[in-house]
Amino acid sequence: MTELGSILKRIEPADAASRRKAEERLGQLTMPFWALGRLMDLAVDLAGITRSLKPPVARKAVVVMAGDHGVTAESVSRYPRKVTVQMVHNIVNGGAGINALARLGGVRVAVVDMGVAGNLEDLAGKGKIIGRKIGRGTGNLLREPAMTREEAVRALEAGIETALDMAGETDVFGTGDMGIGNTTPSGAIISVFSGRRAEDIAGHGTGLDEEQRRHKTDVIERALILHRPDPADPVGVLQKVGGYEIGGIAGLILGAAAERKPVLVDGFISTAGALIACALSPTAADYVIASHRSMEKGHRIALETLGKMPLLDLDMRLGEGTGAVLAMHLLEAAARIMTEVATFEDAMVSREA
Numbered sequence: 001m002t003e004l005g006s007i008l009k010r011i012e013p014a015d016a017a018s019r020r021k022a023e024e025r026l027g028q029l030t031m032p033f034w035a036l037g038r039l040m041d042l043a044v045d046l047a048g049i050t051r052s053l054k055p056p057v058a059r060k061a062v063v064v065m066a067g068d069h070g071v072t073a074e075s076v077s078r079y080p081r082k083v084t085v086q087m088v089h090n091i092v093n094g095g096a097g098i099n100a101l102a103r104l105g106g107v108r109v110a111v112v113d114m115g116v117a118g119n120l121e122d123l124a125g126k127g128k129i130i131g132r133k134i135g136r137g138t139g140n141l142l143r144e145p146a147m148t149r150e151e152a153v154r155a156l157e158a159g160i161e162t163a164l165d166m167a168g169e170t171d172v173f174g175t176g177d178m179g180i181g182n183t184t185p186s187g188a189i190i191s192v193f194s195g196r197r198a199e200d201i202a203g204h205g206t207g208l209d210e211e212q213r214r215h216k217t218d219v220i221e222r223a224l225i226l227h228r229p230d231p232a233d234p235v236g237v238l239q240k241v242g243g244y245e246i247g248g249i250a251g252l253i254l255g256a257a258a259e260r261k262p263v264l265v266d267g268f269i270s271t272a273g274a275l276i277a278c279a280l281s282p283t284a285a286d287y288v289i290a291s292h293r294s295m296e297k298g299h300r301i302a303l304e305t306l307g308k309m310p311l312l313d314l315d316m317r318l319g320e321g322t323g324a325v326l327a328m329h330l331l332e333a334a335a336r337i338m339t340e341v342a343t344f345e346d347a348m349v350s351r352e353a
Contacts, residue, residue, distance in 0.1 A: 002157060002160050002161055002164060002255075003157065004153055004156050004157055004160070004251075004254075004280075007160050007254055007255060007258050008254065008280060008281050010258040011254065011257045011258050011281045011283050011284050012260075012283065013283050013286055014045070014048030014049050014286035014287070015047075015048050015051045016048070018047045018048050018050075018051050018052065018053070019044050019045075019047055019048040021047065021053055022043060022044045022046075022047035022048070022053055022338060023044055025053060025338060025343065026040050026043060026044065026337070026338060028343040028344055028345065029337070029341045029342070029343055029344075030341065030342050030343065030344055030347050030349050031341070036337060038309075038311070039330065039333055039334045039337055040334070040337065042289070042311070042330065042331065042334040043055075043334040043335065043337055043338040045262075045289065046262060046331065046334060046335060046338075047338070048286070049260060049261070049262050049286065049287055050260060050261075050262070051260065053338060053339070054335075054338075054339050055262075055335050055338070056171040057171050057172050057262075057328075057331050057332050057335045058171055058332075059108075059169060059170050059171040059172070060105065060106065060107040060108065060170070060171065060172045060174070060325075060328050061107065061108040061109075061110055061166060061169075061170045061172070061173060061174065062098065062102060062107055062108070062109055062110070062173075062174035062175070062176050062321035062324055062325050063110045063112060063162060063163075063166070063173060063174070063175060063176060063252055063321070064091060064098065064109065064110065064111045064112065064176035064177065064178055064320060064321055065112050065114050065159070065175070065176065065177055065178070065179075065244075065245035065246075065248035065249050065252070065273075066084060066088050066111060066112065066113055066114060066115075066116050066129075066177070066178040066179060066245055067084075067113075067114040067115035067116060067134075067137070067138070067178075067179045067182070067243050067244035067245035067246075067248070068081050068084050068115060068116055068117040068118075068136070068137035068138070068179055068180065068181070069081075069137060069138050069141075069146075069179060069180070069181040069182055069184065069185060069243055070137055070138050070139045070140035070141065070143075070144075070146070071138075071140050071141050071142055071146075071181055071184050071185065071219065071223075072180055072181035073140050074140065074142050074184075074215075074219050075212070075215065076181055076183075076184045076205070076212075076215070076216045076219055077180050077181045077183075077184075077205060077206055077208075078205075078206050078207050078208060078212075079180050079206055080180065081117055081137070081180050081181070082117075082118065083180050084116055084117070084118065084178060084179055084180045085116050085117070085118030085119075085120065087178050088111055088113070088116060088118075088120060088123070088129065088178060089123070091109065091111055091178065091320070092111060092123055092128050092129060096320060097318050097320055097322050098176060098320035098321050098322050098325065101322050101325045101326060102321075102325050105325055105326075105328050105329060107174070107325050107328060108170075109321075110129075110130060110162075110166065111123075111128075111129040111130065111178070112129065112130040112131075112132055112158075112159075112162055112245075112248055113129055113130070113131050113132065113133050114132055114133065114134060114155060114158060114159075114244040114245045114247070114248040115133055115134045115135050115136065115137060115138065115155075115243070115244030115245065116133070116136070116137070116179075117136045117137040118136075120133075130162060132158040132161070132162065132248070133244075134147070134151050134154050134155050134158065134244045134247075135147065135151060135244065138185075138242075138243055138244060141184075141185060141188065141223045141227070141240070141241045142219050142222060142223050142226070145227060145239055145240045145241075146185060146238075146239065146240060146241055146242050146243065147238075147239055147242070147244070148239065149235060149236070149239045151239070151244070152235050152236075152238040152239040152242065152247055153235060155238065155242075155244045155246075155247025155248055155250075155251065156235070156238070156247050156248075156250055156251040156254070156276075156280075157251060158247075158248055158251060159247060159248035159249060159250060159251020159252040159253075159254070159255065160251040160252070160254055160255040160258075161251075161255070162248070162251070162252055162255065163251070163252045163253075163254070163255025163256045163258075163259065163261075164255050164258075164259065167255070167256070167259040167261060170261065171261065172261065172262050172263075172264065172328060172331060173252065173256045173261055173262070173263040173264070174263070174264045174266065174291070174321050174324030174325055174327075174328060175249045175252060175253065175263065175264070175265050175266050175270040175273065175274075175321060175324055176266055176270070176319065176320045176321020176322075176324065177245050177246075177249065177266070177269040177270060177273075177319050177320065177321070178245070178319070178320060179243060179245050179269075180206075182243050182245065182246070182269050183202075183203065183205040183206075183216075183268060183269065183296065184202075184205075184216055184219060184220060185241055185242050185243045185246060185272070186243075186246065186268055186269045186271075186272035187201045187202045187203075187216070187220050187268075187272075187298060188220045188223055188224060188229075188241035188242075189237060189238075189241060189242055189246065189272040189275060189276065190268075190271070190272055190275065190298050190301060190302045190305070191220065191224060191298075192224070192229045192230075192231050192237050192241070193231050193237075193275045193279065193305050194298075194301050194302065194304075194305040195231075196298075196301055197221075198217045198220035198221045198224065199217050199221075200297075200298065200301060201220075201297060201298030201301055201302075202216050202217040202220055202297065202298065203268075203295070203296040203297030203298060203299075204296075204297070205296070223241055224241070227240035227241055229241055231279065234276045234279035234280050235280070237276065237279075238250070238276055242272075242276070245269075246269060246272055246273045246276070247273070247276070248273075249269070249270050249272075249273030249274070249277075250273040250274070250276040250277040250280070251277070252273075253265070253273065253274055253277040253278075253284055253287070253288060254277050254280065254281060254284055256287055257277075257281065257283070257284040257286070257287040257288075260287070261287065262287055262289055262331065263287055263288055263289065264289050264290075264291045264324040264327050264328060264331070265288055265289065265290055265291060265308075265324065266291055266292070266319065266320075266321050266322070266323045266324040267291075267292065267294035267296065267299060267316065267317070267318075267319055267323055268294050268296040268298065268299045268302065268317075268319070269319055270319075270321075270324070271290070271299060271302040271303060271306060272302065274288055274306055275302065275305060275306055278306060285306070285307065285308075288306070288308060289308075289311070289327070289331070290303055290306070290308035290309065290310040290311065291310065291311055291312060291323040291324040291326065291327035292310045292311060292312035292313060292314060292316060292323035292324075292326070292327060293310040293312070293313045294316055294317050294323065295315050295316065295317040296317055311327045311330050312326060312327055312330075314326075
């Protein structure tokens with residue numbers, strides 16, 4: 001397995017020269033200057049990431065990292081833990097929300113078992129999912145660290161390895177998640193890196209009422225007091241209050257960055273993973289594109305902490321990578337603007353008023 005340290009050394013900034021060339025071309029297109037706004041900004045980002053004025057975006061994949069959480073014992077979710085394994089089967093069978101949206105955009109859906117408590121070995125053995133299980137669910141972060149430090153590193157490296165394995169046939173990555181109870185560790189992670197109170201971050205998750213949300217907030221606050229995770233030690237944050245699938249998302253982002261691939265980050269859980277990835281390698285942020293702003297209360301804070309403006313805001317709160325897959329249409333649009341729209345010179349159109 002690729003070592004975390006070696007992949008961090010491979011991550012280089014997006015190419016400034018390619019960004020300048022893209023800006024020059026886009027400024028000469030047959031339209032008022034920068035008339036397509038943030039789509040043109042996105043085209044510049046793609047040029048810098050891929051080092052090309054013809055950024056490849058055709059081969060798209062969303063990677064759904066799956067894992068369970070011991071903190072579900074504290075009644076932080078409306079659903080029991082067994083739903084995680086059931087939903088993994090639903091995704092594999094093509095019946096989930098992510099499948100419908102992925103089919104619309106011609107996006108490959110890859111499911112990775114990072115730490116599902118149930119038995120998924122049959123699916124992994126048949127090649128229907130990627131088996132990288134670290135453990136059968138994390139520890140209960142209210143009572144103990146979510147995992148050992150060794151397991152945290154293994155989770156990151158499993159995500160990296162997934163990105164490297166898929167990079168040869170993937171132009172654009174999307175992050176997704178599946179794990180009952182995972183808004184609780186995500187809320188803890190976002191609180192650590194943003195410096196904001198859990199009350200500002202913890203939302204209603206899968207449909208908690210206000211009393212249940214306050215209980216979840218209390219669980220997060222007590223876990224942070226117990227473990228005192230240090231934002232200067234992102235591996236330690238993942239170890240103490242994270243999740244296996246969150247580590248996998250962080251690793252996927254790092255691997256995509258090392259391979260110079262754009263990675264569309266989905267919602268609340270994925271953004272928690274992105275915060276860990278970018279704490280380990282601030283340069284990796286050059287390759288991160290925020291797909292959307294979810295309904296989850298603290299997602300706005302998470303995006304602000306990450307320094308990213310989302311492409312979409314559709315009041316979504318599903319996860320699975322659905323927002324990332326929707327935003328892939330915008331990536332394709334941005335690439336086509338740069339490659340298919342004529343310049344004034346090409347079209348022999350006058351710039352004169």
